Amino acid sequence: MTGQGTTPKTDPPAPPLAPGTRRPGGRTARTRAAVRDAVLTGLVEHGYPDLTVEYVAEHSGVHKTTLYRRWGNLEGLVVDALDLAGEDSWSPPDTGSLEGDLRALARTTAASFEDPAAAAAPTAFIAAAFQSERAAEALNAFYAERFARCGAIVERAVSRHELDRRTDAGALVRAVVSPLFLRLFITREPVDGVLADQSADAALAAARAGVFNSRAAST
Amino acid sequence: MTGQGTTPKTDPPAPPLAPGTRRPGGRTARTRAAVRDAVLTGLVEHGYPDLTVEYVAEHSGVHKTTLYRRWGNLEGLVVDALDLAGEDSWSPPDTGSLEGDLRALARTTAASFEDPAAAAAPTAFIAAAFQSERAAEALNAFYAERFARCGAIVERAVSRHELDRRTDAGALVRAVVSPLFLRLFITREPVDGVLADQSADAALAAARAGVFNSRAAST
Known part of the structure; x- marks a missing residue:
């Protein structure tokens, strides 16, 4: 070889x-x-x-x-x-509603880690970032770009008048997936579709309450 | 020696x-x-x-x-x-209001990882769990017990009529801290008191909207 x-x-x-x-x-x-x-x-x-x-x-x-x-x-x-x-053509879900998009985003995230074969590589990158500063920086860049793509979900929701235009898209999409990542990589608890929906619904409720409006956000 | x-x-x-x-x-x-x-x-x-x-x-x-x-x-x-x-006498914040307790919980979590000396040991445990199945189980038990203690926050809020008694305390307290853990250990982004407050407020808004009511939760 x-x-x-x-x-x-x-x-x-x-x-x-x-x-x-x-x-x-x-x-x-x-x-x-x-x-x-x-x-x-x-x-x-x-x-x-x-x-x-x-x-x-x-x-x-x-x-x-x-x-x-x-x-x-x-x-x-x-x-x-x-x-x-990070150089793939992935684009965030586009279901026609904000609730549908956020739930689909959460479910896709949960599903991608439920399959051990699919989960192995991303898990290895997350683990490598604990050992290597440069891997941590690359992981940071990967997720920054990935979450930036998810901004489209928020733009569409704003144009459909589902969401305040001051909503910090980055804070919202991070809120959607963070309860899943906490359980997968910190507390080591199972995740499933029910939890994915709950995570999406919680982030949506917070967004509707104005918690992610940009004057209050730092991300 | x-x-x-x-x-x-x-x-x-x-x-x-x-x-x-x-x-x-x-x-x-x-x-x-x-x-x-x-x-x-x-x-x-x-x-x-x-x-x-x-x-x-x-x-x-x-x-x-x-x-x-x-x-x-x-x-x-x-x-x-x-x-x-896990065998310490830590008890969750008791500020007199649900909002105060959740914000204090989030701020304490953020602060404990902002100080490199204080963060080193918990970070090392989280990293070890990627390498050792038994460490992962021990980490799972540690957090399960820690979040169970936080149930007192929810009990007090229910008795003050601030929260529906069906609220899944575990889901709520995990929601409070998960945006912090995501940034600290997955996306490798900074956390601060502003983000801590936003995370607490988001979880509180979701709880008030009934997202964590137990019929909808699986944890």
């Missing part, structure tokens, strides 16, 4: 883009995805501090020297895998 | 209590506290998987063979330290 970097095939000439720009679907992107997959598998199998660059090399087919040159070290590999995870 | 177990002093005769019962202030309790302190220091310094029984022996002055005999292994030491942490 590790000899794969010797293929003689050359890439087509690259357009003059800014440094670091990737050609989607090109060899660079494929390499990065293979490395990302190996990092995810390794994180799930061994956890952050015990995952090694050697493991990633073996499981991605990318030579160790290439990994060190491009990603620096294990921390760089984990951070890039998390960055790549 | 490790030769300390050889002191010839004998303990006074123990009353016929159930197995495992400790005499408060006795040598057993002092040993356990010394071991707990060493486990906390070690968890903060090295993190769960890298902390060793040797470290605990050196820093507690309790011989390694005693540690293995009484606690089994590193996991047993961590679990017992967490059990001991």
Whole structure:
């Protein structure tokens, strides 16, 4: 597997883009995805501090020297895998009502952690952030961007006159999912669809009461 | 330090209590506290998987063979330290109003993690739970008991006619603190007193709207 970097095939000439720009679907992107997959598998199998660059090399087919040159070290590999995870086309639920959107958001979150296979990688990232400052920063950026996308739920609700336009969207969507994350990763209690609905309904009641109106919020 | 177990002093005769019962202030309790302190220091310094029984022996002055005999292994030491942490006399705030109690609970939680020295041990336990199933169970028990104590807030509010008696106290108090835990340990965002008040107010608004009334709750 590790000899794969010797293929003689050359890439087509690259357009003059800014440094670091990737050609989607090109060899660079494929390499990065293979490395990302190996990092995810390794994180799930061994956890952050015990995952090694050697493991990633073996499981991605990318030579160790290439990994060190491009990603620096294990921390760089984990951070890039998390960055790549954020580059998807996910968009928040759009059910036609604020209550429906918030419940769907909460249910999707609960369901994604109820399936052990689907939960393994995000759980490994959350655990890695306890060990690595750079992983913590990458996780922070991932969620900031993810919650920013959820702002669309609030914009639509405001335009439907379901919500005060001063509502702090970030505070509201964080309130929706936080009772789930508390139980999953702090108190280690089960979550289900009933709890998801309750979390969404609680955040909605607070939003309607004006608790998340921006003058009162700091996020 | 490790030769300390050889002191010839004998303990006074123990009353016929159930197995495992400790005499408060006795040598057993002092040993356990010394071991707990060493486990906390070690968890903060090295993190769960890298902390060793040797470290605990050196820093507690309790011989390694005693540690293995009484606690089994590193996991047993961590679990017992967490059990001991739960055996304090903490009681939830009692300010005279539900809003005051919930805000004080949220502010206390935020403040306890704002101080790096105070935050280190609980953070290390939360991190250890990602690595050890037994630590996760102990953390679950710790928080279950802690939130059960917070039930007094709800009982007083019900007796003051501030809250429906069907309110699920566990769901309400978890809602109060969960936006703080989300930011501290998942999204890695700062928390402060303003956010604490907002979290308390949001949970209170939801409780007043009946979202936590027990027919709708599963916790």
